[in-house]
Amino acid sequence: MGKFRVVIVGGGPIRLTAAHALPVARVDFLVLERRPNIVEDQGARTTLVVYPHTFRVMHQFVILEPLLSIGSKLDHHLSFTADGHVFKEGSRYTRVHQNNGYGATAFHRAKLIEILYNGLPAAAKRGVLTGKSLVDITTQETGVEVNCADGSVYWGSIVIGADEPFMATCQLLFGAFPTPSEPDLGYDTQAKDKSIMYLSGPNRSWFFLYKRLPKPISERAKYTDEDAQALAREFAEYPLTAAVEVEDLWPTMLGAGMTNLQEGIAQHWSLGRIVIVGDGCYKFTAHLGLGFNNGVQDIVVLCNGLRKAVRAALDENPDPAVLKTWLVIPKFVEDTVARYISPELCKGQVLDYVRTEEVMEGEMRVHPMSALAAT
Ligand SMILES: Cc1cc2nc3c(=O)[nH]c(=O)nc-3n(C[C@H](O)[C@H](O)[C@H](O)COP(=O)(O)OP(=O)(O)OC[C@H]3O[C@@H](n4cnc5c(N)ncnc54)[C@H](O)[C@@H]3O)c2cc1C
Structure with missing residues (x-):
């Protein structure tokens, strides 16, 4: 041994x-x-x-x-309907920053x-x-x-x-493309059985197009480029921001992938x-x-x-x-x-055998790093 x-x-x-x-x-x-x-x-x-x-x-x-x-x-959150109406401006990102230090x-x-x-x-x-x-x-x-x-x-x-493997109820088309908007946006678009998440960085941004499957399945799916293009067409006129729709950036994609989204424990x-x-x-x-x-x-x-x-x-x-x-x-x-x-x-844990100073100071208390015993 x-x-x-x-x-x-x-x-x-x-x-x-x-x-x-x-x-x-x-x-x-x-x-x-x-x-x-x-x-x-x-x-x-x-x-x-x-x-x-x-x-x-x-x-x-x-x-x-x-x-x-x-x-x-x-740092900015908006929720859109499929026809571009903004129904919510949320504060989730700034709240997490205030409470948790970043x-x-x-x-x-x-x-x-x-x-x-x-x-x-x-x-x-x-x-x-x-x-x-x-x-x-x-x-x-x-x-x-x-x-x-x-x-x-x-x-x-x-x-x-x-x-x-777990069961999947949704399929997901995800991809990256050059940023067509302000950076640091985390937006969503919601419709019946379909939704979008849009996240923007300074140079590169990402979307996630979700569609409910006709019925839950456990088999792993292998999707082709044609499948991805067909799904992107279904979302073509859905908004990512007030000014950008899915079809505007589909030709500029840097890469995309499609999968079933498994969920379970x-x-x-x-x-x-x-x-x-x-x-x-x-x-x-x-x-x-x-x-x-x-x-x-x-x-x-x-x-x-x-x-x-x-x-x-x-x-x-x-x-x-x-x-x-x-x-x-x-x-x-x-x-x-x-x-x-x-x-x-x-509640997030840190390694109790590494001593270091706190870097994420927020309004809410966390397990303090300085009090950890380095035994
Ligand atoms: C589209 C998408 C977006 C996501 N976004 C987020 C997010 O924003 N935030 C978040 O927290 N999580 C997110 N997740 C989940 C996150 O990606 C996973 O939780 C994470 O990648 C799992 O990491 P892992 O180390 O277990 O390995 P994985 O990333 O699951 O990779 C498994 C690795 O094991 C290797 N492997 C598999 N079988 C074998 C084998 N038999 N022998 C040797 N090697 C093998 C594979 O090649 C692969 O490298 C997302 C997932 C998806 C699909």
């Missing part, structure tokens, strides 16, 4: 968060990603909206400054992943392996054997596993030496902007617990029965209204 080691399947943004947190806890890890590169242009198609409780964790990894320098802090911020997803990856210390980067597609996991008494498609086998004490979040986090345990529709943010919380809570257990176990290999109880995340309500979100963001 070797040192305690966590094998992480997949090199997405939540799992890269684990690649930051585990070495600081002096826990050995390996990331196995099936793609040839961690940072890929695929992500150019979409955005990740990040909330301040996640920024507090990024600050613990010393990557907050470069992150914030490329983010677009959302506003919801939209990122070019590929750039965020690049900063997460490039911000890893050199030794941690060596633990991130690409071209490694997991095909099988064998659990043994003292650890797990992880088999990849290329024939390689890795040993770990536990595995942070991959996603499982897995019944079991661990089995013996295998645990799941983030999208593996639960999936939200994209408009909530919670998948990555909540996944970071899973990693923080998991790593805080892992570190304690590894240190407490004399041989640094805790019994998996102890590991079972840790995947408890704060409860997030699916309501984007700021008065509900801010108190939830305040």
